Amino acid sequence: MGSLHTRCVLLSCTTCVSGTSAQLQTSLVCEGKTLTIECPSGTTIDVEDALYGRDRGPSVNKSFMHPNRNGILNRPVGSIGKLVWVEVSMVTSGCKASTSLSRVRDACQGETSCQISASNRVFGDPCVGTYKFLRVEYKCRSVRRARVCESGNLSLHCPYGQVLNIVGASYGRNAGSEVCPSPSIRQISNCRAASSSHVVSSACNGKNACHVSANNGVFGDPCVGTYKYLEVEYSCN
Known part of the structure; x- marks a missing residue:
C-alpha cells in the first residue's frame, strides 16, 4: 500500500x-x-x-x-x-x-x-x-457544430491523435427556410427524432472520424412531410 x-x-x-x-x-x-x-x-x-x-x-x-x-x-x-x-x-x-x-x-x-x-x-x-x-x-x-440536409451524409473528423465526443445531435427541424430550404416545410417545432443523440454517439464517439446518413431510415421520421436536417455538436478530445 x-x-x-x-x-x-x-x-x-x-x-x-x-x-x-x-x-x-x-x-x-x-x-x-x-x-x-x-x-x-x-x-x-x-x-x-x-x-x-x-x-x-x-x-x-x-x-x-x-x-x-x-x-x-x-x-x-x-x-x-x-x-x-x-x-x-x-x-x-x-x-x-x-x-x-x-x-x-x-x-x-x-x-x-x-x-x-x-x-x-x-x-x-x-x-x-x-x-x-x-x-x-x-x-x-471548444464545441464544434456540423449540419447536413436530409438525404445527405454527415462526415465528422478530428485532428490526428484526437477522438470525437458527441455533445448533442438533432435530426428534424427547428428553423424555417433559412436552413436547408425546401417547399416541404410544414413543421418547425416538436420535430426532433428521439434517437438522434444515441444514433450519432454510437456511430462516432471515441473515433477519429465517422459518417452518418441523415435520413428517416436511420433516425425515424419525427415530422412526416417536412424536409429535415441533421445537426451535431461535438468536441475533439
Whole structure:
C-alpha cells in the first residue's frame, strides 16, 4: 500500500482551479466535499486524469481546522489562535482508487459542468484510515457544430491523435427556410427524432472520424412531410 508517515502537520485542503480554456486545469477537494467543474459557454469538459486517494502529504492553510475523525487525527499537540496542530498517520503513496478516472468521466466527460462527491461511497476506499482527496485534471474543449440536409451524409473528423465526443445531435427541424430550404416545410417545432443523440454517439464517439446518413431510415421520421436536417455538436478530445 505504500509507506506510512507519522508527523505533526496542519491539515489543509482547498478547491483550486487554474488555467483557461484549452489549457490543462486542475480541481481538488477534500474527502467528504463535492467537486464542481465548470467550463465556459461553448466548451465541454474533457477529463484527462483523476485521483481519489492521496499521493502527497498535507498542505498548510492557516484558516483550516479539522476535528478528530475516525482515529485519523490522533491527538492535538498544540494550537495558536485558529491553528490546530495534530499528529497524523497517513499513507502518502500507492493510495489511488482504481475507479478514479472512470467515475469522474462518467459524471463529467462532454458536459459543460458537473459535480461529483469525493467519498468512499462513490470511489471505494483505497487506503483505509487515511484522509483522502479527489483531484481532477481536465481541459475545456471548444464545441464544434456540423449540419447536413436530409438525404445527405454527415462526415465528422478530428485532428490526428484526437477522438470525437458527441455533445448533442438533432435530426428534424427547428428553423424555417433559412436552413436547408425546401417547399416541404410544414413543421418547425416538436420535430426532433428521439434517437438522434444515441444514433450519432454510437456511430462516432471515441473515433477519429465517422459518417452518418441523415435520413428517416436511420433516425425515424419525427415530422412526416417536412424536409429535415441533421445537426451535431461535438468536441475533439
